[in-house]
Amino acid sequence: MRIRFTKMQGAGNDFVVLDETRAPLALTPAQYRWLADRHFGIGADQILSVRPSPAPGIDFAYAIHNADGGEVEHCGNGARCFVRFVRERGLTDKATVKVQTVNQVLELRMLPDGRVTVDMGAPVFDLPAVPFDAAGLRPEPVGAWQAWPLTLPGAGDRAAVRVAVLSMGNPHAVAEVEDVDTASVATLGPLIEGHARFPRRVNAGFMQVLSRGAIRLRVWERGAGETLACGTGACAAVVAGIRLGRLDRRVDVHTRGGVLTIEWAGEGQPVLMTGPATTVFEGEIDVPE
Numbered sequence: 001m002r003i004r005f006t007k008m009q010g011a012g013n014d015f016v017v018l019d020e021t022r023a024p025l026a027l028t029p030a031q032y033r034w035l036a037d038r039h040f041g042i043g044a045d046q047i048l049s050v051r052p053s054p055a056p057g058i059d060f061a062y063a064i065h066n067a068d069g070g071e072v073e074h075c076g077n078g079a080r081c082f083v084r085f086v087r088e089r090g091l092t093d094k095a096t097v098k099v100q101t102v103n104q105v106l107e108l109r110m111l112p113d114g115r116v117t118v119d120m121g122a123p124v125f126d127l128p129a130v131p132f133d134a135a136g137l138r139p140e141p142v143g144a145w146q147a148w149p150l151t152l153p154g155a156g157d158r159a160a161v162r163v164a165v166l167s168m169g170n171p172h173a174v175a176e177v178e179d180v181d182t183a184s185v186a187t188l189g190p191l192i193e194g195h196a197r198f199p200r201r202v203n204a205g206f207m208q209v210l211s212r213g214a215i216r217l218r219v220w221e222r223g224a225g226e227t228l229a230c231g232t233g234a235c236a237a238v239v240a241g242i243r244l245g246r247l248d249r250r251v252d253v254h255t256r257g258g259v260l261t262i263e264w265a266g267e268g269q270p271v272l273m274t275g276p277a278t279t280v281f282e283g284e285i286d287v288p289e
């Protein structure tokens with residue numbers, strides 16, 4: 001099957017974007033995995049499938065598949081690329097676009113400088129909803145909130161980490177580290193991602209606080225490994241930092257692929273994420289059946 005695709009990136013988190021507004025492609029998990037493969041396919045952290053409006057007042061729907069082929073709920077950098085895609089392809093000329101994801105409706109706004117602001121919805125702290133199994137674990141109070149001690153089998157002398165746990169529509173665990181450059185992201189990331197207390201696995205963030213308005217962040221993403229940036233991870237880290245008393249309400253997040261600005265007014269309020277989105281190239285490819 002030959003398909004058209006657009007390759008995009010937001011702060012270095014890269015995507016294959018597919019237009020399914022006229023007809024569904026009905027790709028299998030194996031075909032998503034193949035498209036994301038950097039040696040045999042196109043190469044991407046996630047695949048975004050843009051679909052028609054599911055209901056009045058909502059402009060589009062879109063589905064997100066991780067590089068491992070699994071469908072997920074939310075993707076911050078992908079949301080910014082999605083809005084650029086629908087505008088550049090002439091699917092809409094609106095500056096503010098509403099899109100249905102698997103579990104929420106997002107509102108996205110193009111800024112005059114080409115960046116995009118996304119209303120990412122309110123963070124969720126209810127542990128079963130993350131989902132996180134805290135049975136028998138005692139949280140450690142930090143600031144006005146708490147961190148959870150996790151033991152990591154097989155992590156040698158780094159056998160325990162403390163993480164803040166929350167959902168941005170998808171699950172996140174955030175650990176504070178002294179220096180993201182020396183943090184053991186490639187070792188600890190997979191152990192946290194697959195930890196038994198996260199029944200749907202988790203995205204693992206490693207946050208270095210630079211000041212009350214700036215952090216550095218690396219994220220080991222569920223289903224994709226370490227990426228150059230993770231939008232929902234940036235939101236989760238800033239919300240965690242605010243609740244732990246470490247950050248102010250507007251924070252620049254320095255990732256390895258660029259800067260995202262995150263704002264959160266507090267409990268029950270949506271998180272706003274602003275950052276870049278860029279088209280890299282377009283093409284056609286034969287996808288193996």
Ligand SMILES: N[C@@H](CCC[C@H](N)C(=O)O)C(=O)O
Nearest residue numbers: 075076077170222230231232
């Ligand atoms: N890169 C994304 C997050 C993509 C989904 C994530 N890996 C998950 O499994 O939840 C972002 O920018 O938020």
